[in-house]
Amino acid sequence: MRCGLLGRKLSHSYSPQIHSYLSDYSYVLYEKEPEQVGAFLQSREFDALNVTIPYKKDVIPYCHALSPAAQKLGAVNTIVRRQDGTLIGHNTDHFGFLSTVEKTKISVSGKKVLVLGSGGASVTAVAVLRELGADVVTISRSGENNYDNLSNHSDARLIVNATPVGMYPNNGASPVSLTLFPQLEGVIDMIYNPARTALLQEAASRGIVAENGLWMLVAQAKESAEWFLGQERSNDLIPYIYQKLSRHMQNIILIGMPGCGKSTIAQALSRRLGRQLIDADSYLVEKVGRTIPDIFAKDGEPTFRQYETDVLEDLGKKSGIVLATGGGCVTRPENYHLLHQNGMIVWLQRPIEALPTDGRPLSQQNNLQDMYQRRQPLYQAFCDCAVLNNGTPDIVANEIINLLQLED
Numbered sequence: 001m002r003c004g005l006l007g008r009k010l011s012h013s014y015s016p017q018i019h020s021y022l023s024d025y026s027y028v029l030y031e032k033e034p035e036q037v038g039a040f041l042q043s044r045e046f047d048a049l050n051v052t053i054p055y056k057k058d059v060i061p062y063c064h065a066l067s068p069a070a071q072k073l074g075a076v077n078t079i080v081r082r083q084d085g086t087l088i089g090h091n092t093d094h095f096g097f098l099s100t101v102e103k104t105k106i107s108v109s110g111k112k113v114l115v116l117g118s119g120g121a122s123v124t125a126v127a128v129l130r131e132l133g134a135d136v137v138t139i140s141r142s143g144e145n146n147y148d149n150l151s152n153h154s155d156a157r158l159i160v161n162a163t164p165v166g167m168y169p170n171n172g173a174s175p176v177s178l179t180l181f182p183q184l185e186g187v188i189d190m191i192y193n194p195a196r197t198a199l200l201q202e203a204a205s206r207g208i209v210a211e212n213g214l215w216m217l218v219a220q221a222k223e224s225a226e227w228f229l230g231q232e233r234s235n236d237l238i239p240y241i242y243q244k245l246s247r248h249m250q251n252i253i254l255i256g257m258p259g260c261g262k263s264t265i266a267q268a269l270s271r272r273l274g275r276q277l278i279d280a281d282s283y284l285v286e287k288v289g290r291t292i293p294d295i296f297a298k299d300g301e302p303t304f305r306q307y308e309t310d311v312l313e314d315l316g317k318k319s320g321i322v323l324a325t326g327g328g329c330v331t332r333p334e335n336y337h338l339l340h341q342n343g344m345i346v347w348l349q350r351p352i353e354a355l356p357t358d359g360r361p362l363s364q365q366n367n368l369q370d371m372y373q374r375r376q377p378l379y380q381a382f383c384d385c386a387v388l389n390n391g392t393p394d395i396v397a398n399e400i401i402n403l404l405q406l407e408d
């Protein structure tokens with residue numbers, strides 16, 4: 001079977017990877033300009049398609065029939081060529097979003113839910129939530145309910161972000177502040193890059209459900225595969241693919257005391273996993289054009305720390321890299337959000353007596369034991385897991401890979 005994805009800009013799409021887990025049909029990216037879409041659909045050089053931005057409505061006139069979900073949402077993200085050559089259009093975003101709401105385990109019936117944005121993703125979310133019995137309010141910049149009168153909805157129990165605010169490369173932006181909503185049980189952000197938007201990090205810091213858009217992406221693909229193949233696929237594939245992709249997309253970030261072996265273990269991880277390796281200190285030296293001892297000597301530590309935060313702002317946005325950080329990056333709380341937005345943070349531990357001090361300005365100035373006492377709670381707070389660096393680089397790298405379940 002020849003399947004694929006029709007859209008305008010597809011270079012960052014995860015769909016080929018997701019569909020490779022769903023079946024063995026070929027899955028091609030069809031990047032088309034608007035004026036090419038009609039001819040492409042009429043060419044019939046495909047058996048089945050997914051459709052993405054900006055063509056989910058444009059393809060409708062080329063479909064000879066629409067499924068009830070596609071009719072209801074006025075958008076098609078799945079097209080199947082039938083035996084007689086005609087096209088049927090369906091919408092699997094509906095299933096994808098429904099499955100996401102179910103994953104949160106929040107019962108929305110009778111509760112107020114705010115859906116931010118009024119585009120295609122919003123229409124899907126509103127339809128699903130209304131079917132589930134929620135009292136849905138769409139928040140639109142130009143609507144009656146907008147960002148200036150959010151306080152009218154302080155009783156909201158769930159917020160769904162269906163805007164691109166906070167999406168790569170504009171990481172860190174957030175459409176609303178959650179302080180306005182004391183009864184909130186959860187937030188669903190349809191964005192999946194970064195894995196944890198500023199909005200989701202705020203939700204997590206309040207201890208409420210924080211779900212990104214990756215589950216929806218995988219679940220809609222699973223239902224698309226069923227349409228492509230004309231047969232059911234197991235629902236168990238959704239968590240399986242979600243876990244795989246989620247780990248693949250996130251950075252592996254090493255933190256720990258100066259000299260604990262972050263660069264060496266990062267190299268071993270990069271080799272083993274075929275991931276790009278970036279050393280934050282080397283990146284900083286290249287970007288600023290000065291050595292770290294020179295920055296410390298001439299400008300002092302606060303200037304260095306600001307350079308470091310600027311660097312982590314760039315690097316934290318990346319996906320799927322191995323990142324070795326400088327030992328003191330945990331001293332600034334804002335660095336946590338930059339690293340955590342797309343990363344699994346590993347604290348690499350090594351006995352203090354084994355830590356080298358050559359070429360490390362702070363290790364030479366400060367008693368390492370004092371530094372460790374100060375930083376230990378910070379490493380603890382930043383990390384998702386800790387690993388003792390007491391074997392060969394390959395053994396320690398393997399331990400990290402196992403701990404983070406990066407391989408089958």
Ligand code: NAP
Nearest residue numbers: 117118119120121122140141162163164167190213216217
């Ligand atoms: P869209 O059609 O462009 O709509 C986005 C809506 O967001 C706009 O209609 C607008 O609503 C609002 N908006 C746009 N820019 C904004 C800004 N700077 N500040 C505040 N609001 C803004 O996009 P979409 O297709 O609905 O997608 C929305 C988001 O969902 C995107 O991030 C997309 O990647 C994501 N998505 C994820 C999945 C998934 O499977 N996870 C599926 C579909 C979409 P108002 O003008 O009414 O404010």
